[in-house]
Amino acid sequence: MHNISEPTLLLRENICKANIQKMSQKAENNGLRFKPHMKTHQSAEIGEWLRKSGVEAITVSSVTMAEYFADHGWSDITIAFPCNTRQIDRINELAEHLTLTLLVNNLSTAKTLDQKLKYPVRVYIEIDTGSGRTGLSVNQMPKIKQLINYFKETSRLEWIGFYSHPGHSYGARSEEEIQAIHESVKEQCIELRDEVEPQFGNIEICIGDTPCCSKGSGFEGIDAISPGNFMFYDLMQVQIGSCEVSDIAVAMSCPVVDTFPDRHELAIHGGAIHFSKELLSYEEIDSYGLVASEKEDRWEILDGKTYLKSLSQEHGIVKCSKEAFEQFKVGDMVTILPVHSCLTANLMKTFLLSDGTLVNQMGIKA
Amino acid sequence: MHNISEPTLLLRENICKANIQKMSQKAENNGLRFKPHMKTHQSAEIGEWLRKSGVEAITVSSVTMAEYFADHGWSDITIAFPCNTRQIDRINELAEHLTLTLLVNNLSTAKTLDQKLKYPVRVYIEIDTGSGRTGLSVNQMPKIKQLINYFKETSRLEWIGFYSHPGHSYGARSEEEIQAIHESVKEQCIELRDEVEPQFGNIEICIGDTPCCSKGSGFEGIDAISPGNFMFYDLMQVQIGSCEVSDIAVAMSCPVVDTFPDRHELAIHGGAIHFSKELLSYEEIDSYGLVASEKEDRWEILDGKTYLKSLSQEHGIVKCSKEAFEQFKVGDMVTILPVHSCLTANLMKTFLLSDGTLVNQMGIKA
Numbered sequence: 141m142h143n144i145s146e147p148t149l150l151l152r153e154n155i156c157k158a159n160i161q162k163m164s165q166k167a168e169n170n171g172l173r174f175k176p177h178m179k180t181h182q183s184a185e186i187g188e189w190l191r192k193s194g195v196e197a198i199t200v201s202s203v204t205m206a207e208y209f210a211d212h213g214w215s216d217i218t219i220a221f222p223c224n225t226r227q228i229d230r231i232n233e234l235a236e237h238l239t240l241t242l243l244v245n246n247l248s249t250a251k252t253l254d255q256k257l258k259y260p261v262r263v264y265i266e267i268d269t270g271s272g273r274t275g276l277s278v279n280q281m282p283k284i285k286q287l288i289n290y291f292k293e294t295s296r297l298e299w300i301g302f303y304s305h306p307g308h309s310y311g312a313r314s315e316e317e318i319q320a321i322h323e324s325v326k327e328q329c330i331e332l333r334d335e336v337e338p339q340f341g342n343i344e345i346c347i348g349d350t351p352c353c354s355k356g357s358g359f360e361g362i363d364a365i366s367p368g369n370f371m372f373y374d375l376m377q378v379q380i381g382s383c384e385v386s387d388i389a390v391a392m393s394c395p396v397v398d399t400f401p402d403r404h405e406l407a408i409h410g411g412a413i414h415f416s417k418e419l420l421s422y423e424e425i426d427s428y429g430l431v432a433s434e435k436e437d438r439w440e441i442l443d444g445k446t447y448l449k450s451l452s453q454e455h456g457i458v459k460c461s462k463e464a465f466e467q468f469k470v471g472d473m474v475t476i477l478p479v480h481s482c483l484t485a486n487l488m489k490t491f492l493l494s495d496g497t498l499v500n501q502m503g504i505k506a
Numbered sequence: 507m508h509n510i511s512e513p514t515l516l517l518r519e520n521i522c523k524a525n526i527q528k529m530s531q532k533a534e535n536n537g538l539r540f541k542p543h544m545k546t547h548q549s550a551e552i553g554e555w556l557r558k559s560g561v562e563a564i565t566v567s568s569v570t571m572a573e574y575f576a577d578h579g580w581s582d583i584t585i586a587f588p589c590n591t592r593q594i595d596r597i598n599e600l601a602e603h604l605t606l607t608l609l610v611n612n613l614s615t616a617k618t619l620d621q622k623l624k625y626p627v628r629v630y631i632e633i634d635t636g637s638g639r640t641g642l643s644v645n646q647m648p649k650i651k652q653l654i655n656y657f658k659e660t661s662r663l664e665w666i667g668f669y670s671h672p673g674h675s676y677g678a679r680s681e682e683e684i685q686a687i688h689e690s691v692k693e694q695c696i697e698l699r700d701e702v703e704p705q706f707g708n709i710e711i712c713i714g715d716t717p718c719c720s721k722g723s724g725f726e727g728i729d730a731i732s733p734g735n736f737m738f739y740d741l742m743q744v745q746i747g748s749c750e751v752s753d754i755a756v757a758m759s760c761p762v763v764d765t766f767p768d769r770h771e772l773a774i775h776g777g778a779i780h781f782s783k784e785l786l787s788y789e790e791i792d793s794y795g796l797v798a799s800e801k802e803d804r805w806e807i808l809d810g811k812t813y814l815k816s817l818s819q820e821h822g823i824v825k826c827s828k829e830a831f832e833q834f835k836v837g838d839m840v841t842i843l844p845v846h847s848c849l850t851a852n853l854m855k856t857f858l859l860s861d862g863t864l865v866n867q868m869g870i871k872a
Contacts, residue, residue: 145592201820222763224775226511248836274773397588407640409590413852417783454567470614486779
């Protein structure tokens with residue numbers, strides 16, 4: 141730690157691997173295919189940790205990410221983002237070499253793909269199970285069936301089922317609220333299955349949010365899961381009820397560059413270009429992260445009153461409790477649990493493991 | 507434009523160069539040194555546009571950025587961030603080759619530098635003129651003089667004056683409010699000057715915020731300016747009163763991947779990893795950006811009721827007025843003015859000029 145000189149994203153390999161093991165085991169116990177989402181870590185090396193736990197198929201959120209993981213030996217990839225046909229050349233390049241699954245939610249996209257695809261792809265229709273973001277809802281069965289019928293007429297679009305990211309689970313604030321959303325998602329999956337299987341045969345339904353996959357119990361109607369954030373978790377997931385603080389696998393380490401005794405604040409090198417500007421309202425404090433104390437095998441929240449209060453591009457201001465303030469001086473490092481690990485990791489591009497090894501993400505220059 | 511297939515940051519070179527020309531002229535008219543901040547664009551190529559307008563000294567926000575611009579031929583660089591002595595080796599490397607100016611705001615940092623510097627550097631003391639972020643205030647004259655006296659005893663720290671980023675100008679909502687802050691900053695600069703010049707001789711005072719530099723009038727007591735955002739501007743600066751929409755030089759172009767007629771919304775490829783999660787409350791709408799219409803030489807806000815409502819990692823949802831919704835279909839591109847161009851540019855790493863040329867930032871892989 142004494143060698144760190146600038147904002148650094150720490151990754152506890154033991155916690156990350158335990159999170160992977162736990163989710164992998166849960167999938168197996170529930171007879172689910174485990175197709176984890178790579179968007180949180182975006183790292184081929186962490187991908188290998190998944191592969192060693194038995195993962196064969198993965199989920200990504202962009203063509204760029206699919207290309208990166210294809211280059212690193214993954215051959216069954218779902219791009220869990222509404223297909224963008226402007227990228228048809230790159231999609232064809234991927235489809236030539238992989239088992240590629242796309243999300244196709246409207247006839248316009250389906251028709252363009254049918255005209256321009258040179259190789260077969262698999263297709264999920266995305267279902268909006270309540271998040272109100274993308275996809276069709278179970279109340280739009282005529283549209284869904286129209287799409288399925290269209291796929292059945294094409295030669296290169298093999299429709300395999302439904303995908304849903306129940307992002308409204310991020311509004312939950314307890315395991316009970318997560319379970320209520322999970323039950324509603326399951327009901328919709330069963331309804332879809334009952335509606336389409338008699339006519340179109342067996343399908344696969346995949347769901348992908350960390351809260352329901354972490355805490356939901358019973359997976360009737362669901363065949364596969366594709367959570368991503370669970371590998372790292374973060375304060376937002378603690379607030380939702382998906383995990384404990386001790387399950388968080390990443391934290392920022394930032395240099396203290398000034399101290400302000402009259403206002404009990406620290407200035408740190410660590411700003412919006414490191415943390416992202418995701419704000420958390422947690423236990424009556426609005427923050428961009430909470431200061432943590434280091435334990436041998438985990439982090440703990442220092443005192444809940446010492447937090448990242450504001451962010452400029454490179455500056456962070458840490459508001460401290462009186463007691464916490466006394467612990468820090470200029471030149472120290474301060475450890476901060478991030479609000480949203482996906483966005484923090486995307487900005488940082490590199491992880492530092494406890495043994496001093498650096499792990500890179502896609503897009504990082506060598 | 508028809509070749510763009512993914513989220514792309516458009517840069518109008520003509521507007522950016524006009525913004526540079528205008529600020530450069532304002533500095534000259536007011537007898538100010540112009541030391542523009544490079545943090546917004548982070549691009550050697552845009553640096554050349556500044557050099558051609560006569561700029562010789564620049565401001566950056568990190569050692570990494572100083573190294574990048576030093577590699578691109580800049581020899582007078584101010585790192586406008588409280589000096590982080592953990593980076594002493596890199597600071598020495600820079601100081602060997604450049605006229606390097608640091609911000610040193612406490613004795614602890616000053617003493618470490620005095621011990622470890624191998625080459626001379628210049629030093630500003632940062633003044634907190636009201637933003638409450640970093641620096642010492644004019645009410646802390648004993649501390650300020652203690653620091654200056656310390657610098658005078660060292661051989662490698664040449665104290666040259668004061669630096670301030672009056673970030674509280676971001677709270678202004680009109681030219682009048684900006685001017686009021688500017689007047690208060692000037693008063694503090696004059697007070698500082700009156701306090702220290704009789705004892706310590708001539709100093710330089712540099713201020714660095716885009717609102718005051720854009721709209722402030724009269725620069726008594728100020729010697730140099732170092733704004734950065736003004737080269738691009740953004741919706742936040744329009745809201746503050748620093749510029750007009752027609753002065754905004756960057757906009758995001760994003761593919762429409764789905765349309766939702768029942769809720770008049772578009773799904774776009776363009777999320778938190780492209781725009782950043784900076785939220786703007788502007789004319790009663792909370793948004794991450796406003797949809798623009800393309801004019802030959804500028805962008806205009808489409809109708810003020812069509813905006814980027816929510817962001818996930820890669821997804822954006824655009825809420826449309828009924829009329830605007832009719833204009834878009836799957837496969838189109840939509841142009842969105844960003845809330846905070848510094849953070850959007852930092853995420854995008856590349857600019858597309860109107861003539862199809864790509865301009866890279868630091869850190870972008872070739």
